[in-house]
Amino acid sequence: MDVNTRVRALEYLIAHKAVAGVVETVPTYSALLVYYDPSIVGYDALCGQLATLAEQATTTAMPPAREVQLPCCYEGELGPDLEAAAQRLTLSVDELVRLHAGAEYLVYFIGFTPGLPYMTGAPERLTIARLDSPRVKVPAGSVAIGGIQCCIYPVESPGGFWLLGRTPVRLYDPDAAAPILLKPGDRVRFRRIERREYDDIAARVAAGRFQPVIR
């Protein structure tokens, strides 16, 4: 079992067993941050309990992952680094898009900005050093690769990944009842769409009439 699966399994066990005193948990790639209330549980006692659960985590079956399908347009201004990335990877633009859109991604944690998924699953062929100089402003919805990772920027923010395309779906909507779309452990697939469909879905998203396919 890989380290991130163990991290998520440990987080699941802590929640499932309702470990006394634990206030909040934050999974990352290879670590789990546990916030606790020391007036309820002491440091040594909690560490003992967590060590036991961490052992169990190696064999824990977690609930089945959700599969989320996100439309993504890999065209023109929506994928400003597409050509440069293809050149760097010695691929044609079409091959790059086919490889990127053909893979299944695992959300191994959410961080940096609200709802931003860090994902693995891109074919090795797409491994690419981050941009030499990060962009100051990456548009919300940008789908990007860097290192072995793929991420989607939920809000406009700085960013050092290569922007391949954009999804019209909102990953963070502070006005929605559930503001965050993706969760750690989700499986994500991109559906390649053309600009016309991107604009159409973007309009439906703005009107609150679009829900991505989640299984």
Next chain:
Amino acid sequence: MSGPPVEMIRVLDPGPLTTVQDAGRGGQMRYGIPPSGPVDRRSFVLANRLVGNPDGAAALEFTLIGPRLRAEKPCIIAVTGADAPVTVDDAAAPAWTTLTLAAGDVVKIGAARAGVRGYVAVAGGIDVPPVLGSRATYLRGRMGGVQGRALARDDGLPLGAAATATAPRRRAVPLDARPQWGGEPVLRVVLGPQAERFTEDGIAAFLGSSYQLLPQSDRMGTRLNGARITHARGHDIISDGIALGTVQVPGDGQPIVMLVDRQSTGGYTKIATVCSFDIARIGQAKPGQRLRFTAVDVAAAHRLLEESDAALAGVELQEIA
């Protein structure tokens, strides 16, 4: 706080940065959403107690200069935190004290003489809609508070129903329970979780010299400048979680103390964590002010936290005739 909004406060001048904050938004850091809430929790709680609110009721946090507010209906308020002059209809009024406003009264809070963040609590609490269980404003995420933003001129603030139908007694926080800002605060830290990534000299610099607070500090984090904290090997780690008070040290060797609006994860080495009971002291330090760090172990930190919580619970408000 339930029931329809019953009273109104009008914002005549918001000051440079005034937001609605409550006890904070729990359980959302795994989705990248920080807790927010007051930087100086103790002053925030005392403001609420002065107006008869529960400790975590939504109140205003101002920054360096306070707001000018008009009571549209009679209401009860209190100002705490940074030491700033308070006037009601141009007459000096005491901070750390329950104030009774009549409809039309204008309360003005001036520039902080000491400290940075002040609190204005109103009986009933500020009744903006809760988002994910909290009214706290998270500015970068445009979430909570008044439409996810800082207060603006002409905003009307709805109030919740006050906890008691009768006005709370006029009370004051005793002088010896009011904090003193300024000087060179010594912040207690627990070393780790990546202290081993620094050289002995680096740790000695961190614990042995003073650091000056830089103006590029906000609710997300406090940037400091001082003796370089040298890394033993590399300043980048595989990103992991960032706690309240985490002291990150990027490649330039200068510490950044993470506060209530911090990002949930980060990839810089973390030399230490400032104890939660000392967060207010860093949050109330002005740009240019110097700070020092001293290490305590986990057991001592927990004992000090217990003492600090007991001291806050034990503050006896003085009745005023």
